[in-house]
Amino acid sequence: MGSLFRSEEMCLAQLYLQSEAAFACVSELGELGLAQFRDLNPDVNAFQRKFVNEVRRCDDMERKLRFLEKEVKKDNLAIDDTGENPPAPLPREMIDMENKFDKLETEMKSVNSNQEALKKNFLELTELKHILRKTQQFFEQIILTKYKKNNNQAALYQQDQETHVPQQYDDETPLIASEFSRSFNRFGFVAGVLMRDKISAFERVIWRACRGNVFLRYTEIEAELEDPHTGDKVNKYVFIVFFQGDQLKSRIKKICTGFRATLYPCPETPQERREIALGVMTRIEDLQTVLNQTADHRRMVLSQVALNIRVWLIKVRKIKAIYHTLNLFNVNIEKCLIAECWCPVVDIDRIQLALRRGTELSGSSVPSIMQQMQTKENPPTYNQTDKFTSGFQAIIDAFGVSNYREVNPAPFTIITFPFLFAVMFGDMGHGLLMFLFALYLVLKENRYMKHKPEDEIFKMMFDGRYLILLMGLFSIYTGFLYNECFSRSINIFGTSWNVRAMNFTDNDVFLATNPVVTLDPNKPGVFRGYPYFYGIDPIWQSAENKITVQNSYKMKNAVLMGFAQMIFGLSLAFCNRRHFKDKLTLYCELLPQLLFLCALIGYLCMCILYKWSVWTVAQSNTAPSLLIGLIDMYMLTDPKSNNRVPLYTGQYQVQIFLVIVTVLCVPWMFLSKPYILYKRSKQKKGVRLDSQSDDDVAILHHENNDANYGKQEPESFDMSEVIIYQAIHTIEFCLSCISHTASYLRLWALSLAHSELSEVLWSMVMHTGLATSGTSGAILSFFVFWFFSSLTVSILLVMEGLSAFLHAIRLHWVEFQSKFYKGEGYIFSPFSFTLIVEGKVEE
């Protein structure tokens, strides 16, 4: 079955790279993405490593690029994405890149600071313009009040409306205003601009600090102004404060600086104000042209950047990744770097080719050498996946990454997982909806692959799209078997039952008066003699005892399926043991386990199948109960002695034999392995001391990797530990045979829950709509349908689907994998540019 069945064969290789060729070689390996480098300087701090300066230079380049990217985004320019994947540039090109980025950054910064200065200037002028305009209004209003003394109140009202003076000033205003109009020139004033959110606090502080001896007016600037530093739009107010005396003036100015208000000189006479305003207008116009030119220049620089920035970023990231990798190497020998990496055995040729390419590229004359090493360490687990299998592999890896070269359950999961799910989720309609949803995801795959979905839940579903597709497909199939489509049955092949054949006295009257009739399959003609062509007969849909019949049927099915999967798990364990040449476990553990399971549960399954196939309807009154039979078996009672009908002749003898086998298996499992280990350790004690002095890296002439793996015994043999370990395992297995079988009954329970829930939804919701006749029925059905469909999706598809999914996961992780799967390995994470550029790996 190739690499899906077991993880790839790995080997530890040592690379001798010439210092000048190392960069190019690592770059080639990064493109290839098949080697996982080991850290050869684990004791060295990050900042004490050899290539830390280069990493730092890359960091700096990245920073500059981020700055440029931010500027590009600020101007809403589209970043060019051609999907191009540039190779990592050589180290000598790094200086060019650095210079280029540096130049761009300084240019950008100078443009920015220019622009900021100009904008600041512009802002000041605009503010001044607004001040002149608004204060003009203030002054005019005051003069207006002078002429309209008689109608004082009305004018003030109008004035209030325009300038938003709060009500509390109502008492003061007339007084001050009238005084003001009389002695207009005796007052000093300060005008300025303030942020909108500060105005109320400002007003209160001014009022309190000057004890009410000032007169404040303010109004909003309608146009939004731009903050020159951040570029944000801000709202500001123009205010003007009238006061008397110098002390107040300095105090007000202090408050203004405290609130960061900008003050502007404002002449007192209207003529002067008008003149200044004219001057300001022309200056604003000039400035606008200059600003436009700067913006054009900026845009020009940035459009260049936008064109290339993606490629640059990839290049820098690649260089940085290479130097990070080089930092893992051993640099103690001159002119040569030593690296160690795990790589798949089948790809050694490709790696060597990449090394040769790298050496050629760098122009080095001495070739890079790759040498395989023997090691006692466990290699990483590398399961090659594609877009279809990755979802299933993820379910397995979530439980635990398989040991090196252990049987990988993923390929079987592809079928068993959706199947067990579907047993619990059997409904054609629901399955079809699920299938269509997954089909949509699969068809739109390319689009979603390109633009990664942001939503985490959606992303999860997208990653498992093939899983959901199969789940939907299998649900349609099991729904067909259960003959359920949104809880309704479909009569395709014609039912095998015939009500008329019951021959009630006066058939029609009897049927009309009795809501419930009993069909007896023993009467000739009532049951056709052969069952419904495929799946469950639709007549059961209308039967009163539908649930009772289906329960018995589905329960037995669950036990059968559970047994099949557990036996399959055990046979995979056989594969494992044979692969690792661990005969001891095979004969002392697995064999008794298999016998135990078969004698206990296997026999029950045999009985179920036997009863289904041999016992007929005619004998249904006398058919023995399987449960009682099982109890009898372990009570060692002969069914005949209790006047019970045996299932088959010789049942008692067979059962006695099986019980003996079961009981014998327990000590076999428990004692044989520790005993043999004990014997072996006694033998070995004399002949030790041949392979002691090895650290984990040194090259060792050991036996074959695989054979070595299975036999990793503890150095010192501890009998009590072995016995305890074995006892735990024995007890666990014996108990789990029962409990795991019982656990498979969840297949029945969930399936029952699902069909009952959809039944309830149909009869309580959809049925009420359809049962109403006439136009009102049509309208009702229309609305009820929305209710029905949304409940179907939210409860039956999402919630029930999720619960069936979780139970299916549990059946795989606990009941199935516990029979053979260790899951104590670690995953192979190669040094690969594709992963790094996509940001999937933190360096």
Add this chain to the structure above:
Amino acid sequence: NKVSSFKIKLENGGFLEGLVRGFKNGISKEDYRHLTQCDTLEDLKLHLQGTGYGHFLANEPSPLTVSVIDEKLREKLVIEFEYIRNHAYKDLATFLDFIKYSYMIDNIILLITGTLHQRQLSELLPKCHPLGIFDQMETVTIASTTADLYNAILVDSPLAPFFKECISEEDLNEMNIEIIRNTLYKAYLEAFYDWCQQKGGATADVMCEILAFEADRRSIIITINSFGTELTKEDRAKLYPRRGKLYPDGLLELSKADEYEAVKRVSELYAEYKPLFDGTGNNPGDKTLEDKFFEHEVTLNVNSFMQQFQYGVFYSYVKLKEQECRNIIWIAECIAQRHRAKIDSYIPIM
């Protein structure tokens, strides 16, 4: 019942508490060891990238300075705190505001002292802690007396209630400001303590312990610092926050003290504070009393994380983060000034 009470607690800041527990993870003991081995600030930056601080310095151009690191550390804390504050409501919001008030007090005092020394506002502002910034803050420079300060500026700031005790028509001077600071702090601590007490539950258990220590620490430090100044004993006694373990007897004794030994004698009557005075002194190798206090504070704050569903974690989070930042800055300073002898005297956070 358990579930429903859990749910209520969740609604009452459980999400934020979880967040804070996540934010807490910063620098491990191992990391400190590595940090002290750095040769340059660039090394420091490289190493900090591997800790909970992540890439907070990634966008700073070389060469780095200590002040940039300081600014960025503070910025990170403020962003995290403001995020929590923006998501808090009801009691938790009040509690978080209480944490902010202490920074407001510091800022006001800083500004007044600065103005007194004829410093420009623009020069002072960057030194203010961003957590303690409020609308009227920058105008405190116009006030010449405390009455002025209260009536004109602080009356509608959140600090107003704490100000009642120190209103006078006296002109502001150095001595005055110190007294204002301590009176404010006293009022603040007492208010905070009472609030936590009234809140009750685990919050009261945890916070009262921490605030009581804070109060006692202030009392002790005020006493020690007052020796040789013109502060009278009666005035001094008025500055002691009356919520600590020393209240009332200890404070009475403390108010009579006029030398360091007397303070020590008083404190040694209290089991919590006795170890803090042991082994302190000015000899080389000894820790200063201040450092001992910091260590004790860290212990209390770390303990506050042991209890769930209480507000103490928010306070402790801020304090521990501040301590952590101080540690980083200390190490950074030592590296920058090539003064490695004292690089190990940071306060480790367990």
